[in-house]
Amino acid sequence: MLRRTFLGVLGATCVGAALPTGAKAGGKEFKGYPGSKGVLFDATRCIGCRKCEAACNKVNNLPEPEKKFDDLSVLDTKRRTDAKTFTVVNKYNGPENPVFRKSQCNHCLEPACASACFVKAFKKLPNGAVVYDESVCVGCRYCMVACPFEIPTYEYDEPLTPRVMKCTMCAPRLAEGKLPGCVEGCPKEALVFGERDELIKIARQRIRRNPDRYIDHLYGENEMGGTSWMYLSGVPFNEIGMREDLGTKSAPELTAGALAAVPMVAGLWPVLLGGIYAVTQRNSKVADEERKEAVDNAIARASAEAEKTLSEALKKADVANKRQIEVEVKKAVEEALAPKEEQEENSEKEES
């Protein structure tokens, strides 16, 4: 009985290890650092003036753009962030007027880039910012593959010291008690900086007060496990270039299953393979022994038969020999007697 229970437990463990989903303890969910900061972007307030881009460029000491920031013609083409631009505003067609949407790093609560980085170059700070440490970066760019918002960019033209570049939520300025550059530069209060929890309340209030103006969804509250930057919009988010199919699972949750299987494989495989080895060794040993036994038997049988044949042959030979001797003796006797008989015959003839 005990053995059966043990086997059952073993079986259950194997199945559990093989399952790809959540080996993490249930209910363990990271809701962000308490009091961490964030930014709320309201697309209904943004006028596409690019003042935030200009401010970002200035406070981060980024190189001058090709076209000046007051040249709004760049809004006609779709742009994305790159190594020299941490934030861009794009123009989309709304039902009546164009809608503008700012994009930059969303500073996830559980960032995909940090979870994907194999040297821990990315870090989520308690104040909400996701920052990057170029002094350890190997340049594998897995962070760029992992990021669902396509934010991290790379200095592809730097031969020896390329860096991953992205918005830092102005972490150095936050440390000095200042606002992020873009928030400070926005003339229409389309950007609000504050505690994330407060921002959620503000956003809900805006939606409640103007239900006609807003879509009833705060983008970033739960997307990919939640982000520190959140968005309000008057048009569906997929119409302003934001994916609505990202789900609410954070990046670590997506890879937890695969990671959890690692120690199980490392633990079970040697035992399993060692067992298979032992069985095959045993099998070949048994096979060897059986073969040896069979060969021995065959030899024994063969030699017995050979002996039997030999003895029979010997016996036959014996008989034949005896016969031959008898014949020879008889012959010799006859031969020996022949002259005598001849003599007798001759003397008989003489007598008569």
Next chain:
Amino acid sequence: MSTPANNGPKSAFSTFNLVAGAIIIVGLIITVIRFTQGIGSVTNLDNNNPWGIWIGFDLLCGVALAAGGYTTSAACYIFGLKRFHSAVRPAILTAFLGYALVVFALQYDLGRPWRLPYPIFYQQGTTSLLFEVGLCVMLYLTVLFIEFTPAMFEWLGWKKVRKVVVKLTLALTIFGVVLSTLHQSSLGALYTIAPSKLHPLWYSPYMPLYFFVSSIAAGMSMVIFEGTLSHKKMHHMMDEEYLKHHDGVVLGFGKATSLVLFGYFFIKMIGLAYDNNWHYLTSGYGLLYMTEMLGFVALPCFLYAVGVRDKNLGLIKKAAIITVLGIVFNRFNVSLIAFNYHLPSSERYFPSMMEIGISVFVVTIGVVVFRFITTRMPIFFEHPDYKSDH
């Protein structure tokens, strides 16, 4: 003009040497450009497409096709299939070179390649599946090197060291299988972090399992394929023992691969059903997916089975080629073709000539080193001093 290929010293200017030499020169030129002008000057990579064929082909395909090392040594030493013994050394050598070239090719793709030891020795990002890949590949490369050394020691005549290493065979084999299971599967697991970027027909929580199982088929097909090539080019280096067992190895591996491919097809279908993705089959990507599943999994599975039944070695070798191409196709689909499927075609990636050039360069180096080693060391033959010593 035409000296028989297998007799006497060959001219240094054989067709092979000329072609290989030209490729290597071009490769070196691109190398200089890469390390003086940056990755951007030689590749079509951009911010949306950070990984190109240097990852898709050199890393993903390279590792999968080098899987012959662990499959063959496991078959021989763990599962006790001694008749595959003659295939172990070529497979180990191919695997060792394969992994060494993966690491070599990675130097081009990494922004700061000299920091490659950082994740292991300086600061460990243990939440990353790439960390697992890196750690396992490093350890497995070491294991493969040690597994390869007996051939080298025989060549050098270092009997004592060789004896010590040979005693480690079983432990190394088991360690090798554990490491291979982990990193073959974690290459698939790399993509589990990006469900929004990989087409649902390829994205699955089972990806680690898919990568692992398909690597077994790839590894064994590669042993058959590479054995066939070697047979043509390296025949003069093979001893009777190797030649005697060659057909048996092809048949045995053909049978096993057929079964593995069948299992692979089956679990792929389970994944499709699990996520209920059937409706995607009628889309354009569905056509691509079906080509992969029917043309490069089901077809070679069938051909292998028929080939084994009829003892038709030619058919088995054809099936091996299809399987090898199929694994390349699959890894390309996951990493390049079905990856970033949501982007408009103008933002999609296609490799530049120089990127392809480096990949060809890397493969060429592999072939040259393989020839160098197999013409000198006891790979396809048993060293006369160590006959029947296993």
